[in-house]
Amino acid sequence: MSEKDNLVRFGISMPQSLIDQFDRLIALQGYDNRSEAIRDLARKALLTSSSMQPTEMVAGTIVMVYDHDSRDLPITLMDLQHDFHHAIISTMHIHLNHQQCLEILVVRGEVQKLRELQQRIQVLKGVAYAELSVTHVDEHGQSHGHSHHHGHHHHVQDKAETE
Numbered sequence: 001m002s003e004k005d006n007l008v009r010f011g012i013s014m015p016q017s018l019i020d021q022f023d024r025l026i027a028l029q030g031y032d033n034r035s036e037a038i039r040d041l042a043r044k045a046l047l048t049s050s051s052m053q054p055t056e057m058v059a060g061t062i063v064m065v066y067d068h069d070s071r072d073l074p075i076t077l078m079d080l081q082h083d084f085h086h087a088i089i090s091t092m093h094i095h096l097n098h099q100q101c102l103e104i105l106v107v108r109g110e111v112q113k114l115r116e117l118q119q120r121i122q123v124l125k126g127v128a129y130a131e132l133s134v135t136h137v138d139e140h141g142q143s144h145g146h147s148h149h150h151g152h153h154h155h156v157q158d159k160a161e162t163e
Helices: 016-029 033-046 072-082 112-121
Strands: 056-069 088-095 100-110 125-135
Touching: 016 033, 056 072, 056 112, 072 112, 100 112, 112 125
Parallel strands: none
Antiparallel strands: 056 100, 056 125, 088 100
């Protein structure tokens, strides 16, 4: 919250059972009060890709879990990533076990394009999970002329190799 924002008070009506559950949850998460927890919930709700204008410029991640043994899936995923190379800033690939891989794509671009990439990954046979998470909205609403280089895709096997 910026210095210039005035705090506005308002009342919220909730069933007692919901308040009790909420209080338990925010205590576990380390919040001192309901206000900060509700502010964070509001911020999170505003960052859901479904609540944004399709052309909004954003940055975030696509996290996926997939079956490494699915025929042609790794090649299909690689082709798809090449099709969307302009939106993918970096990737991280982790081997969870003998069959499953966890892959994280750091993405930036129009929210509709990033949602399209996520959906095209999600429907592939062998992909168990694919979720787009928006963590930044470009306040100016336009792309940054792409003066930075996209030849720096990082392929990190695991944490040990990066230290």
